[in-house]
Amino acid sequence: MAGMNSAISIELDSYNAEEVEKLHRLMNARALRKKRIRKTVLVAVNIIFALFMLFPLLYSVSVSIMPGDELFTMDLNIIPSHPTFENYIRAFTQVPLVQFILNSFLVAGCITIGQIITCSLAAFAFSFLEFKGKNFLFMLVMATMMVPGEAVIISNYLTVSSMGILDTYLVLILPSLTSAMGIFLFRQFYMTFPISLYESAKLDGCGNLRFIVKILIPLTKSAIGAMAVYTFINAWNMYMWPLLVTGSEEMRTVQIGISMLNSVDAQSITLMMAGVVAIIIPSMVIFIVGQKQLISGMFSGAVKG
């Protein structure tokens, strides 16, 4: 009650309506100002932090529309003075960027659909059916999360090369067709449904597959949405595996295709940035569009459990 308050304190006994009224006005103005300052500071700090976080992206966009000679100056050149789309045109004509993008869409799309199918089937069995070794198998699935992909990548490479499927779409898709995380996510969701949902469907003569397609999938749209966004972005951004198993230009995914530009002469930096921006945009758009879905799907079931 000391300090600032003593300056504005008014005694009830020496109550004076005018004085109180004056204080009200003063304090209301002060409170309003304080609220405004607080809000302004919050927004300002957010703007600074967001600029800091987005700086690499904003800068890459800026470089991608910069004419090549503008980059090579000693001046501070954050924003291009003569913005041009030429880099993008060059990127799409000189590099088979369209091919890369199509490849990546195909691969990431297949992986996404495949994971949703295999994971929901497995999660269905783990949550609604009783069978021998259920707990053991589920633990086995969970344990695979501890195995880093890099730890098995050599053997996988040797496997696929002996199968003779190097440099095909198949080899890009196959190893990622299921994921422990997906099974876990779907199972968390299915566990929130009462077993009676399944039993009553059974009594109505509904088969398992029918139950999954007609009842489970419509009920788990948000989980499927989250899973789709997450899987697609990860598949789109895949780097090590495609690097190892693709050789020819026609099979390259976006990440490999673009990083190949890395080695060309420095004059092409702006072109390279245009390419990088072009391949970031699809994953970014999918993320921004699916963000709400991703958050609600990932956090409503998974994290609390």
Added chain:
Amino acid sequence: MSEITLRNVCKSYDKEHYAVKDFNLEIHDNEFVIFVGPSGCGKSTTLRMIAGLEEITSGELWIDKQLCNYVEPKDRDLSMVFQNYALYPQMTVYDNMAFALQIRKVPKNEIDQKVHEAAAILGIESLLKRRPGQLSGGQKQRVAIGSAIMRKPKAFLMDEPLSNLDAKLRAQMRVELADLHKRLGTTIIYVTHDQTEAMTLGTRIVVMKDGFIRQADAPRTIYEDPADLFVAGFIGSPSMNFMEGTIRKNGSGVDFVLASGQKLEVPQTKAALLAGQYADKKVILGIRPEHFSEEVKEEHANLNPSRCRLTGKVVVKEMLGSESIFYLKEQRAGEYAARLTVDTKGAPGDEMTLYVDMNRVHFFDADTEKNIFYHGGKQ
């Protein structure tokens, strides 16, 4: 010594609708004041304004003669018990209770002593090492109260602290709270929607509705001299029975005539005023369930037995052990409840004739709903 004064306190969120309007109240030291009313009446908002958790839109809040509208909650030196207890989930019970002292940098041994004292009072010594997640509702409640009594604040604020407990525990905690108030000798401001809690705990009850104070008085005064129809109906269980009727002069006397034609004689003390201002006008008669009886009692000597009778058909009979509540239906006046002795005979469907203690009934203006004979708290 601590006094809390609210003057013309208002709260509005959008400048048009008021959650609380012109709230005037002086709370004296050592009072147990209850804010009671239906949900949305502004009782919690008022409490939160006193705590500093809500801004006061206009009006003044004085604590110990200091204007406190603009004092931060942490500097008001109050302590509060929340409806959901608001225990800190990551802290043990001990730390939950010690928190307010810890952040005031009170020496450790002093804190330790106080925690154990408070825990002993509330019988939660064995829980000190647990976390809130491991406690039952009643235990959480005790911890919340224990945390509040660690300090000697100017007042305790309690926001529906018992509403999450089951009926039995609630009754038990009520007794303990009353005892605690006596022991601590500090002002308590207590919010509830439960009129039983209000009646049993409070030294003063503030009945609120739609943001306005309807009446602020001692529990007994509120019960016996309600300011208006709302207060009369809200306080008491079963509620007061209301019957609409007309005031008619009848020779030297004055009658209250029900829609069915049934007449009840108004006692002398009230006859003059009613005959003067309400002759041939509609009024609402309020009868507490306990003011019915099967026989004419001694205190009804001033009444004409044949003119204070009400008949009805029994609809439901509730046997409570010490008494029976009869729910009866009068042809036109509707249903009413009567609290009678447990020996009273009568089964659903039976006709009953009951005597009304007309000395203790209330008359309300049918338009303003005000109690016509309200004393204004000064009898």
Added chain:
Amino acid sequence: MKQLMEKTKGRNAYFYLIPCFLVFAVFLFYPFVKTIYLSLFLTDKLGQAKVFVGLDNYVDLLTSESFYNSLLVTVIFVVIVVIGSMLIGLIGAVLCSKAFPGIRVFSTSYALPMAIASSGAAMIFKIILNPTIGILNKLTGLDINWIADPKYALICVAVLTAWLNSGINFLYFSAGLGNIDESIYERASVDGANGIQKFFRLTLPGLSPIMFYTLVVNIIQAFQSFGQIKILTAGGPGESTNVIVYSIYRDAFFNYKFGSAAAQSVVLFLIIMVLTLVMFKIEKKGVKY
């Protein structure tokens, strides 16, 4: 009859597991065993096991300075990445914990790095860190060859990785903050706590359940960083950014020492497994609610 039904129902269940276990078997269980097998052999250039050498590959590793360097580099890298990415995520989540105009734009930008590929990000950083045309030197007025200097290279890739990993941490922490009951802050204000006390006594402890989960996920993720290192520094300069994963890649696909690479893979797996198990043990003992 009923038993029969139970049986078919039971057998039926495996049918739903076939697709996922087929993939796991071919691309996880089998290669996992094979990796252990390979780590006990000397291999030819095609990765065929030729000479059984027992634990020699491991002995070689444990006596090689380069491997210890790899371990040390990995540990430093993981520590910087985990602390950095969690701190960034936490700051973002705290900044977005109260509603204000435009909050959606900001929360999206803080989560956005999770949509960015490590390779693309690495290429952007390569330009930013370029000693002559890079914007970092221009902005700071420094003249440092960030990537070519062993002193800075590891920090650069670690900061880049922290940035990449911070997006999902922001989401985790935001969810964690949302789970904290608002009324405990009110009680704390009445109890006399100021903003700083509330943050350290209520907010941080309130995040501890999600903090633990995030920590585990972050450590595992940091151990597996590859793309950004390959593109930005290729393990260099010298071996200053040669983390285990990169070392595995280099040994297997440049030096054709599949046996040694396999042994390193097994070590990597063991490290991650032990870390995970230890952390879960600690959690069971420590954090209780």
